[in-house]
Amino acid sequence: METKVLSKSIAYRPAGQFEETRFEKIHNVIFDDSKEGSLHVAMEIATLIREKADKGQTCVLGLATGSSPIRVYEELVRMHKDEGLSFKNVVTFNLDEYYPMERNNIQSYHYFMHQHLFDHVDIPAANVNIPDGTVSADDLQDYCKDYERQIEAAGGLDFQLLGIGRTGHIGFNEPGSHFNSATRDITLDHITRVDAAPAFKGLENVPRKAITMGIGTIRKAKRIVLMAWGQNKSEIVKETVEGEISSEVPATYLQEHSNTTFVLDKEAAQNLTRIDTPWLVGSCDWTPDLTHKAVVWLSLEKGKPVLQLTDKDYNDSGMSDLLSSEHSSYELNIKTFNRLQHTITGWPGGKPNADDTNRPERAEPAQKRVIIFSPHPDDDVISMGGTFDRLVSQGHEVHIVYQTSGNIAVADHEALKIAEVADAISHTSVFEQVIKDIKAKTEEDYDSEIVRKVKGTIRRSESYGATRYMGIPDSQVHFLDLPFYETGTIKKNPLGEKDIQIMNDIIEKIKPHQIYAAGDLADPHGTHRVCLEALFASLKELKGKPFMKDCWVWLYRGAWHEWEIHEIEMAVPMSPVQVLRKRKAIFYHQTQKDGVMFQGEDLREFWVRAEDRNKETALKYQSLGLASYAAMEAFVRYKY
Known part of the structure; x- marks a missing residue:
């Protein structure tokens, strides 16, 4: 995409003389x-x-x-x-x-x-x-x-x-x-x-x-x-x-x-x-990626499986130049269908002893060390719980790394409930102070340090419940508590050197063959985006290390969006049983299940939203003419 610079000739144009496209x-x-x-x-x-x-x-x-x-x-x-x-x-x-x-x-x-x-x-x-x-x-x-x-x-x-x-x-x-x-x-x-x-x-x-x-x-x-x-x-x-x-x-x-x-x-x-459909604007430079995007778009637009698209479908949709370059719709359809099919794998960590020429992941090493970075203490299971389950069941050494404590997402009444239970069992000055701070808090107040600690501990405990359910030993669960997040307010600090060093340390300690991370681009100032920037900064600093030559990075999306079908490079099918296992893992994050603080305009609970999104991805693959699955999780590879 061409990046333009604001200049006087652009900024102070005469009225009515600008038209980027029709x-x-x-x-x-x-x-x-x-x-x-x-x-x-x-x-x-x-x-x-x-x-x-x-x-x-x-x-x-x-x-x-x-x-x-x-x-x-x-x-x-x-x-x-x-x-x-x-x-x-x-x-x-x-x-x-x-x-x-x-x-x-x-x-x-x-x-x-x-x-x-x-x-x-x-x-x-x-x-x-x-x-x-x-x-x-x-x-x-x-x-x-x-x-x-x-x-x-x-x-x-x-x-x-x-x-x-x-x-x-x-x-x-x-x-x-x-x-x-x-x-x-x-x-x-x-x-x-x-x-x-x-x-x-x-x-x-x-x-x-x-x-x-x-x-x-x-x-x-x-x-x-x-x-x-x-x-x-x-x-x-x-x-x-x-x-x-x-x-x-x-x-x-x-x-x-x-x-x-x-x-x-x-x-x-x-x-x-x-940007989205440039073939509707004028002639295009038909790169392989743009061709793939256009054919997928045409299939969904016409409501036809990819292999049933005709020359007329292409000509009627502004793609005659693409059609002429490939000579026939048949060739275009086959290339697109095969590329889509090659994204589907039940082996997200690679299938041992298999030809991996057309598979998303490498066959070797057969057992990989894997880091799943989770910006908050629930993004791992919400966004890739099925893939998480597959990686564990297929024998990979999976490490879950929670980048922030997620403490601000715990409602006061949840923290108060826990504090009152703990205080009733064993009366201490600590929980007495927590109860006092929460009850004295006004709408304009920030959480006290002790209240933030209690809220963070609640989310840690919920995370352990989910990871244990998924078969991860506690020694492979890591909490970074990145400093940029720990302000006690919605507004966070800028990403700093200490944040990046903490990321460097955990990656160097584990030396992963695979990294999964939240590639959420919805909010440039949101926690997901900052956590992603922390990973990118870390990768830039570590890329010269020998172990990084064998490390692939896969990005998943957060709870709100999914990758577009043409962007997906690895699609992991989920059986009905795995859908239920993912749901149960999400349920361990109880403070985020009912009446979550940051619901947005979508009133569905996170687990419903995640299931619907995964089912929709599977249905889109099916409508394109691929196999039918209960649900699918999607990933894009990041090449650093």
Whole structure:
């Protein structure tokens, strides 16, 4: 994928002269990852600040909150400290704030902005404007009108930074917002509140209202940059960039703004037509991987097994050039069918004494040392419990490595229950303190260190229950408690050298032939993504070690998504008995089974979600013309 750089020729284009493809209605640039994209956005903001300062002018910035702009603010702070970037000529207006909301609440956007930017740069306090979540209901309408007047008095927004919600909201302009709407209070959409629930430790704690700049306010900005990171944003990005303008997707109003750019990472851009199905856009460079993807897509699109696709199917779907290069649909169909069939194996650790030419894994060594990295103390069985079972039953030395304690996912009432039972059996000052801390805790408080320890211990005990059930000795179960996670809050520390060294140590100790890890790309700031980055950093440092030449890395997906069929390089079938064994292993994680804290919008329990996903993968293989199985777990090989 081509990576583009924001430049004046791109960013400040004349209205109506841009068309990436006939499908796209908003200018967008795609970067390899959110870090690279964020650096370029920060660079554009810094350049604007300096240009304005050189002219003796004020630079008026509209700023956003949430996870999307965090790295932009980190880079601006770095530029201030290392390169002398001054914010003395900057006036800021934030997009929104929850209502009601106290400024010192750790979930307030006032707190967020000072934590990530304002407390670390030289911007005058009088130049900072953030909607006030403490304004009385009687005064709210007048307050919002005054916020508009302040923006106008400052000369209007020179630059507006945006994220995008899964409802298509920008700011908190939810579906139904009018294109000329001004700053106002608004009732939050259920999906927006669900997405905010982890930060508030439960949906019931998320405010139902907010104050937001209006669509009309945002559209008056001279320059707009919207950032979207991760797979979770891919559907709404496609709908916004390629769909019709509609109040049901408020971000589509940006199609009519003459100077807007969407800055995306590869995951957020993956559903755009030119990325997902480029053969519908124009001629393609038909690499083997793109050919495979296209034929699988065509089979699913037509509802036909791969071997039944015809020349007409290819020609009618924009693939005539592919067909002509292969001479017949028969050749294309056979190649694709064979490649799919070769991904299926009941021997995830390799089949001993077998020809492994067309198998996903090597036959030798027959008994492998295996590490299964699990970001939280349940991802191992949720995401690959069937494969886990196969590896153990086929005689491999399997080590389970839990990268974080998972303590914040234990609800207070679960920890209180355990503490009260323990205290009743043997009254101690330790559990007396735990009970006291939990009962005294408010919505704004963090867990005390002793409460975090109890919650982490609960999750360890549940993990041992599951691994023992799967036949793993305790000596092969490892808890890393990576430091980046151990903050006691939803917000984690950046990945550090100590985290990577801990990863290095466990890999060097075990010297694995196989590593399995969570390849979850949904949230660029989520625990799964950080744990994956820790593994990649470790692999980079260790790749020169002799034992690493024999180590293959397989990535599984988390509880929320599965690999696309064309991406899968190893598919492990599961019998009905193995499906039940996987379910029972998941059940050992009892605190995560009922009323789990971070459920998301999917109300199914984790075990149901995992089973449905595995069954769906098997059904897709079957619909493509492959054998029928009860369920399948999928993996992609990472080559480092």
